[in-house]
Amino acid sequence: MAIGFRVAGRVSGPVGEVFEAVADPDTISKYFTTGGAKGRLESGSTVSWEFHDYPGAFEVDVIEVVPNERIVLQWPAYEAEPHNVSGGGQDEGADADYKTTVTMTFREADGGTMIEIAEEGWRDTDAARRGSYGNCQGWSQMLCCLKAWVEHGINLRDGMYKA
Template identity: 60%
Template sequence: MDLKFKISGYIARPVHDVFEAVADPDTLSRYFTTGGAKGRIEEGATVMWDFHDFPGAFPVEVVEVVPDRKIVLKWEAYEGPPPEGGGDIPAEAAAGYQTTVTMEFDPQGDDRTLVTIAEEGWRETERGLQGSYGNCQGWAQMLCAMKAWVEHGINLREGFYK
């Protein structure tokens, strides 16, 4: 079984505005990266995303950018929290690897955009499955937060986490 997911939703703004809400670190920091984003999404760049609900900033590799259409990213796979009871994580599970995130921006006329976010590449283990569930939840929250920010200037994540 491939561990992957795809979510999508409509945002009532032109595709360029929606694309920039992800590509521009200042805008992304206003509704998604609760600890801030550093670096513009540009092909070949490594940007940093920081979240208050996870310690430390994450390096995010920008693999591909098609302006106003597509962003492909790679980042360290998240496999969920450590096992309950503090059990050891097998060496092969602790080794780092990356998943691939693909964001597509599909204009729907002049003032509406369909955003699709997919992520894939987890190991086919229980921990990989848990990590994919967690990231699916996170991307769904991001898409909702982006819609609220881009359409209404409301930050849904403010106060949502400790």
């Protein structure tokens, strides 16, 4: 069975503005990649994304960019260990030795922009399935953060993961 997911949301803003909020490293660093993003999302490039709540930067391979329509990325697959209920805290896991593919599509919808994010390519294992669940949560939150930033200039991730 192929493991993957799709999440979607609508942002009140023109497609070009919403697309730029994802493609531009300075803007995405303000609401999502809280440790910073280095490099613009352009076909054939490799960029770096870092998050304050997750140690280390991720290399992200940009496979394809069609301005205002689609962004296709590949990055290290994440596989999570079972949650230790008695220990609390987040699941432990590690980047695996393969990559998953993330496809973001942008289209005009009701005077705003509908964004769909799909990620696929995990192995068919329990650890990979748990990793996909975590990434699904992360991309869902990214859509919420993008909406709050574009529509209101608010960074929802600020302080979200402090213990």
